[in-house]
Amino acid sequence: MNYFDGSAFSRDWTSHHIPVWEQLLRERAHEPLRVLEIGSFEGRSALFFLQFLPNCQLTCIDTFEGSVEHRTPGSRHHTDMVEVEARFDANTRPFADRLEKLKAFSIEALSELQRTSRRFDVVYVDGDHHAASAFTDAQQSWDLLASGGIMILDDYLWQPAKPTAERPQAGIDAFLQAKAGEYEVLHSDYQVIIRKTWAPSQRAAPDFTIGGRSIDEASGGSIKPPLVSFVVIAWNYGRYVGATIDSIKAQDYPNFECLVIDNGSTDDSVEVIARHVGNDDRFRIETLPENLGQLGAAFWSLDKIKGGFVSFVDADDVLLSTYASMHVQAHLALRQSVAFTSSSVVETDALGNILATAGGNVGSGSQSQTGNLHAEASVLRLPTVSRQDFQQLSARTALVPKSASGWQWNPGTANMYRASQLRLVRRGGEARYMRSADGYLNFMCHGFGGSALIDVVLSGYRLHGQNAFSNHESSPWLRSGTPEYYRLAEEATLTDIDFLLANAGRYVWMLDGGFWSVLDLITRETPKRLRSFYGDPKVFEIFLANAPKLAPQFRSRVFCREILARYSGSQARKILRAGFGGKLKPRAYGEIALSETRKAASILRKRK
Numbered sequence: 001m002n003y004f005d006g007s008a009f010s011r012d013w014t015s016h017h018i019p020v021w022e023q024l025l026r027e028r029a030h031e032p033l034r035v036l037e038i039g040s041f042e043g044r045s046a047l048f049f050l051q052f053l054p055n056c057q058l059t060c061i062d063t064f065e066g067s068v069e070h071r072t073p074g075s076r077h078h079t080d081m082v083e084v085e086a087r088f089d090a091n092t093r094p095f096a097d098r099l100e101k102l103k104a105f106s107i108e109a110l111s112e113l114q115r116t117s118r119r120f121d122v123v124y125v126d127g128d129h130h131a132a133s134a135f136t137d138a139q140q141s142w143d144l145l146a147s148g149g150i151m152i153l154d155d156y157l158w159q160p161a162k163p164t165a166e167r168p169q170a171g172i173d174a175f176l177q178a179k180a181g182e183y184e185v186l187h188s189d190y191q192v193i194i195r196k197t198w199a200p201s202q203r204a205a206p207d208f209t210i211g212g213r214s215i216d217e218a219s220g221g222s223i224k225p226p227l228v229s230f231v232v233i234a235w236n237y238g239r240y241v242g243a244t245i246d247s248i249k250a251q252d253y254p255n256f257e258c259l260v261i262d263n264g265s266t267d268d269s270v271e272v273i274a275r276h277v278g279n280d281d282r283f284r285i286e287t288l289p290e291n292l293g294q295l296g297a298a299f300w301s302l303d304k305i306k307g308g309f310v311s312f313v314d315a316d317d318v319l320l321s322t323y324a325s326m327h328v329q330a331h332l333a334l335r336q337s338v339a340f341t342s343s344s345v346v347e348t349d350a351l352g353n354i355l356a357t358a359g360g361n362v363g364s365g366s367q368s369q370t371g372n373l374h375a376e377a378s379v380l381r382l383p384t385v386s387r388q389d390f391q392q393l394s395a396r397t398a399l400v401p402k403s404a405s406g407w408q409w410n411p412g413t414a415n416m417y418r419a420s421q422l423r424l425v426r427r428g429g430e431a432r433y434m435r436s437a438d439g440y441l442n443f444m445c446h447g448f449g450g451s452a453l454i455d456v457v458l459s460g461y462r463l464h465g466q467n468a469f470s471n472h473e474s475s476p477w478l479r480s481g482t483p484e485y486y487r488l489a490e491e492a493t494l495t496d497i498d499f500l501l502a503n504a505g506r507y508v509w510m511l512d513g514g515f516w517s518v519l520d521l522i523t524r525e526t527p528k529r530l531r532s533f534y535g536d537p538k539v540f541e542i543f544l545a546n547a548p549k550l551a552p553q554f555r556s557r558v559f560c561r562e563i564l565a566r567y568s569g570s571q572a573r574k575i576l577r578a579g580f581g582g583k584l585k586p587r588a589y590g591e592i593a594l595s596e597t598r599k600a601a602s603i604l605r606k607r608k
Helices: 015-028 044-052 081-098 106-115 131-142 169-178 238-249 269-277 294-301 323-333 387-395 419-425 437-449 483-502 504-511 515-522 527-534 537-553 556-564 569-579 586-607
Strands: 034-038 057-061 099-102 120-125 145-153 183-188 192-196 228-234 256-263 283-288 309-314 340-348 354-358 397-400 415-418 451-462
Touching (some): 015 183, 034 131, 057 081, 081 099, 106 131, 120 131, 131 145, 169 192, 228 238, 228 294, 238 269, 238 309, 256 294, 269 283, 309 323, 323 415, 340 437, 387 451, 415 419, 437 515, 483 537, 504 515, 504 537, 527 537, 537 556, 556 569, 569 586
Parallel strands (some): 034 057, 057 099, 228 256, 256 283, 340 451
Antiparallel strands (some): 145 192, 340 354, 397 451
16 A cells, blocks of 8 residues: 555655554554653654555644754754755645544643543654653653553664664664563564553552541551442444553552453454453453343352452443542542442544533532532542542532432443442342343442532443443434434333332332332433323233232232322222232222322312
8 A cells, every 4th residue: 555645745754664564553553542642853754654545534743843953053863844844744644534643742741631631552652762751751642641552763873873862763762661571562673662551550549537647557558549440331332442551541449440342242352352351460351242232241250250340341441540449439538328329421423522521410400510528638539630630629519319210320431330239139030131230230339329520520421322321412402322222221110110029028118218219210211190090001011910929028008009099990909909809808998088189179179
């Protein structure tokens, strides 16, 4: 392939490297890679990356002022840098939608990329040739390189007769020595090419404090930070799952484990997962012979993980580096314990370009915007959450009212659950549940233990046309999903109701009077539509079948009242008879009469 047809150049320092680059990048050529280039000149290497990696996003850093040799009159490398920049712009213009040009000194641009937690899969270092600059460029960009990513260090053998300080070799050697054990060498000649293999398991666990005092010291080491379990459930997302794994590795909260489940994929997911996990001992890989569905795989994973907090990470999403820290801090600081927290997301297209942000309704309705967290000095504090971040968390965290109806949260990856709550609502029986995990878990867990919204963006939700639910970015005027999705969701809701009613013997005592409100919650209906929903023949048949097991869990008066709050007429009488062994009790007749009187009175009031 000729990558340079129709382009204009005055120099060619690149073409002879391309066969090696093609060989090393070929297996990932069609992934949506993030590429960082330090030193772009006229754009020859940029054109290679943009065409050989057709789904990549390329960030180019260059001052377009040239190095000393470009600015020195009489030098064989002397160049008009204004013309060089013009040629770069013209050569790369056809790819403007995938190119980010940062005209700046590398030390400034790389610092800004670090500040905004950017991550890259390929880094090409070809900037200033001084040893100190080569070292600094490599050192700064190493922190931006994802685990499993490739770094190309150019000009290792450039101008050997020059003083050591004026050529890259000593800087590259110093960098490689500093990072020994964190990479494998893929190629070493005029260029040195390495793959990052560092497993950050050597990081120390964060030292929690309360009132400024170390918990580890105060407890003699007997109290440890929470363990977070990430569960990645991948099914035919080989083109995205690598970035997902890399974002988990980049968490600033080190006390986590990650279980990556290949859920019966038929693409290259298994190979991609293995490559990105590498030798990081915090990660385990499980391969299922068949697709259990996302919810089925989530239930299956609960016997494989050890964490007290769990996030099911969609294999096409990415986490911000602060994700775990902020969720754990919210859980530990909330004035009342909740079953899960749900954070805001940034919605992107398939290539990672931002489309919109989606957040919770913090500060609206009955949700209190402030005052949901304890004071900073009185709670367990994570060292990875700054005072400024804690203040933001305190201002933007809200409890979701137990009475709220309908979907209140962000999808999938945005949620961190207490493992104990997940096990409480786990369903047995069949292993396959072909539905989304959050569609079941969020309603059930909120009903059992409550939830809180964190209106801070902590993850990226990728929209690529094959999502199980969303087919466009969030909009208050448009429904997401498809008619088929909603049909399947309605069928799934019926199974949720059947499960709760069938397990009333287990849950009624535990919920301490809240059983019926949880039942109403999992219908997903508003209060005004509840009676109509319950009257549906399919729902009625579920109640009728479960009535013999349901009635004994309540005093007869309570059972009558709750059934009559949802049913009337022959449906109510049939359910009550089934619950009372085929015959209505005298109290039931009284409750029916009272219910019908109240209903008639309500109708009369509305007519006046």
